[in-house]
Amino acid sequence: MDLSPLQKARYAYTPKLPGMLRHGISEICVQEGSATQSVADQAKIKELFPNTYGKNEITFQKGKNTAPAKKQVVGVILSGGQAPGGHNVVCGLYDALKATNSENVLLGFKNGPSGLIEDDYLTFDDAYIDQFRNTGGFDIIGSGRTKLETEEQFAVAAQVCEKHGITAIVIIGGDDSNTNAAVLAEYFAAHNTGVQVIGCPKTIDGDLKNEDIECSFGFDTATKIYSELIGNIERDANSAKKYWHFIKVMGRSASHVALECALETQPNICLISEEVSAKKMSLSTIADYIADSVEKRAAKGLNFGVAIIPEGVVEFVPEFSMLIAEINELLAGSKAIAFNALATWKEKYEFIEKGLSKEAMAVFAILPEGIQQQLFLERDPHGNVQVSLIESEKLFSALVKDKLAQRKKAGTYTGKFNPLHHFFGYEGRCAFPSNFDADYCYSLGYNAFMLIQYGYNGYLSKVSNLSKPAEEWVAEGMPITKMMNIERRHGEDKPVIKKALVELDGKPFQYFAAHRDQWAVETAYTYPGAIQYFGPAEVCDLTTRTLALEKG
Ligand code: FBP
Numbered sequence: 001m002d003l004s005p006l007q008k009a010r011y012a013y014t015p016k017l018p019g020m021l022r023h024g025i026s027e028i029c030v031q032e033g034s035a036t037q038s039v040a041d042q043a044k045i046k047e048l049f050p051n052t053y054g055k056n057e058i059t060f061q062k063g064k065n066t067a068p069a070k071k072q073v074v075g076v077i078l079s080g081g082q083a084p085g086g087h088n089v090v091c092g093l094y095d096a097l098k099a100t101n102s103e104n105v106l107l108g109f110k111n112g113p114s115g116l117i118e119d120d121y122l123t124f125d126d127a128y129i130d131q132f133r134n135t136g137g138f139d140i141i142g143s144g145r146t147k148l149e150t151e152e153q154f155a156v157a158a159q160v161c162e163k164h165g166i167t168a169i170v171i172i173g174g175d176d177s178n179t180n181a182a183v184l185a186e187y188f189a190a191h192n193t194g195v196q197v198i199g200c201p202k203t204i205d206g207d208l209k210n211e212d213i214e215c216s217f218g219f220d221t222a223t224k225i226y227s228e229l230i231g232n233i234e235r236d237a238n239s240a241k242k243y244w245h246f247i248k249v250m251g252r253s254a255s256h257v258a259l260e261c262a263l264e265t266q267p268n269i270c271l272i273s274e275e276v277s278a279k280k281m282s283l284s285t286i287a288d289y290i291a292d293s294v295e296k297r298a299a300k301g302l303n304f305g306v307a308i309i310p311e312g313v314v315e316f317v318p319e320f321s322m323l324i325a326e327i328n329e330l331l332a333g334s335k336a337i338a339f340n341a342l343a344t345w346k347e348k349y350e351f352i353e354k355g356l357s358k359e360a361m362a363v364f365a366i367l368p369e370g371i372q373q374q375l376f377l378e379r380d381p382h383g384n385v386q387v388s389l390i391e392s393e394k395l396f397s398a399l400v401k402d403k404l405a406q407r408k409k410a411g412t413y414t415g416k417f418n419p420l421h422h423f424f425g426y427e428g429r430c431a432f433p434s435n436f437d438a439d440y441c442y443s444l445g446y447n448a449f450m451l452i453q454y455g456y457n458g459y460l461s462k463v464s465n466l467s468k469p470a471e472e473w474v475a476e477g478m479p480i481t482k483m484m485n486i487e488r489r490h491g492e493d494k495p496v497i498k499k500a501l502v503e504l505d506g507k508p509f510q511y512f513a514a515h516r517d518q519w520a521v522e523t524a525y526t527y528p529g530a531i532q533y534f535g536p537a538e539v540c541d542l543t544t545r546t547l548a549l550e551k552g
Pocket of ligand 1: 082
């Protein structure tokens, strides 16, 4: 295999462990903390998790390792969207497992949770794992979005574990995958399988965090990549002085990615979905808000700008959600066949006009035709509109264009508006992990093995104090049930890990809110540049602004 110079150099990088895990496996002991309870709905969660609920928080410390000597066969699964650092979780897990006993075995189930059910796996050895150290991607075993959630799947999983003599499963995933890890742990305990389940917090979206989990891995690297690109675009905009750039960034639901990029690059506009929802902003209000910035800058001769749009924003616009619900209803079941049989867009438009309420039609009518067609043509296998495919960056630039045309007529605006569009998502998910993610992920994997060795089940590998140098990080374990509450999902009450949305009274948003009016009018861009892997710690080991503001 041909290697790039950076790839070679990254193979040689030694990830930093928390100080307390640096003494060698025989020198790591466990300190039990207090019993836990779930963040809400305690009685219900306790009833659903009788074997794994209420367990103690734990911290690892320097001291004699008292874990029972036992051969460990561990299975690892990568679940959901890629996030930089996933390979290092596997490497940290492997290194701790082999350092404890060279007879221990690590199996990797392929292509996500389905690999466990299909018994599709590989066995790791040094030569294989060494090709993936400190690299991006999930290609070490692949990932997938199959959910492990039914009793039938759990029974098959138990059989597969028994067949291989598996003592523990490590699931590396987001809120849904770790919810399912907790349910699997409970099943294994209830059926006395002796198999432990440990979760690790992953997702570039940054929405798996709470008072215990300071951040999910991958968020640091992905936002640094997007911020570099946005900074480069800002500099281009400020050089050419002729384009307004509308940049959509990933984040299926929460706007942590958009907010972090805004803190890093100080664009003219950044929408925050959670604020759109809280203020019940309409499409027209949002378009006016952006158009105000365009107009004020134009008055200063600045006919350029940068606007960041979070991927999931349209779902947070109340009138848009109402429109989507009506479209789903309009095309439910056989009604879709009648719609699809119509030959021209004109005929289809008439059908839509007849079927939607006056309020929904008013929203539909202001959308650009491309977006209107997208809403009806690209639907999922259940016939629902695929909101994630909506090109919201184009939607908002078109709405702003209309607003500016009206303002031109009214004589209040005389500038030029040339929009360009970008979507940054996949560019960041498989990047070489930053030093922070390389270190954090390796530590999560290493720590996951310590939890296994000490016999914990239904725990999340937790590494905290992350805004400090790695030496001061704290290696811990936390029962997953502690993060759970009951939510309504698909018409049923379900125990789930609470998704963390951007808190409007939190420090990162407050900082942004205090500066955005100035950024909207002035050219206050900052240019973070590319991730630095080698060099001074103050450049290379920087955490995110979000983490610094939350914990600093
Ligand atoms: P996870 O929540 O599984 O980590 O994935 C998040 C994400 O990267 C979102 O930002 C994005 O909306 C989505 O995955 C894209 O999914 P896919 O890879 O299936 O296209």
